[in-house]
Amino acid sequence: MPFLLFLRMTYFDFHHHHLEKETGIYNLGFRESIPNGFFSAGIHPQFSAENFDQKFDWLQKVSHHENCLAIGECGLDGLIDIDDEIQENVFQRQIELANDVNKPLIIHCVRRFSQLISFQKEANVPLIIHGFNKRKTIGDELHKHDFYLSFGKSVLQNVNLQEFVKQFPTEKLFLETDAEDFEIELLYQKVADLQSMKLENLVQQIEENLKIFNIPIDDK
Template sequence: MTDFDLHHHISTRMTGIYNLNVGESPPNGYFSAGIHPNLMMDFSEDQFDWLKEISKHERCLAIGECGLDGLIKVDDDLQEELFVRQIELANDRNKPLLIHCVRRFSQIIHFKKIAEVPMIIHGFNKRKTIADELQKHDFYLSFGKSVLQNVNLQEFVKGFPPEKLFLETDGRNFNIELLYQKVADLKNMTLENLQLQIQQNLKIFNISH
């Protein structure tokens, strides 16, 4: 069984979800498409038109990354407006949202109310208090390389419900098998049971082929 990589940036990788760049043609595998807050600096309506079209693609599994970022120089109102539009698009397409969030967790939780599809916070490596709040509001969390090093995060992963968990490499260059093994050890599960659980979690993507 392969180790599914929920969010990565390597277009030739076949196991997982490739984060498509705006305007890029789809890869041979699954992908997600969205307008990252970083791109909003030069946002144009053409980008949203592109997203509306590409999100109909059968291998487009999710809308994102999209979300809110408190550390970039893009106006909060513009970020929120485009985030809401992407939530509405995800609702229309019935595809989950892959969320990028930096220092805006309470706002993200607020916008969860309008989402009719699952929301996954990707690259989660924040404090337990934030994680508990997200868990309470039914978010999925996807963990990456930090779990290999961050002891507090390891402690949190131990108790995090396996049915809400995904794993990813994001832009980091490392072997995801290491992460699967680490998380299996932390959770006292066999590697096979962890893989099966994540396979099960992938049902939220309505992969039909």
């Protein structure tokens, strides 16, 4: 296994919007055609107020596809102009769907972390917060409640976040580019440095973490 890793290190990009990218989880848009690689599909809180039935029908269909690894991004956002109640209902339906298809949830959360934690008991699948860049107290609380955290570009610049990542357990961590345009290898290297570990060990740990998806990652 370690020998294989040296031959071709794969920097798995946990959440991204780059269709041409081969390694990672592409965030599929509503009614977009199914890509060849892995993807996730969900109803973002931003789009939760309109045509729910159509969107949910679509989501139910694609959620069964073998390349669909997770439901999301979905979640709660305190900075958008959409009713909390609507957002919570739409999120709740997606948690139920994730339970039904037995696939993890990729979560978008802005200023609604305590509400998010109260939803956790509804989910029977792993919960991963994508693009985490908030305070240590919030991160610690999420970790205490067993959430995985996926970190993005902010880790390259944000010193407080770097302090947090330094001590965050790597077995609950993923890395992602999201909609940003940069080499994810830089982020892997940064996190390996912060954790004082070898780059290949971090790559290997994240491959290990990907077992929450029950897929043969080595083949992709």
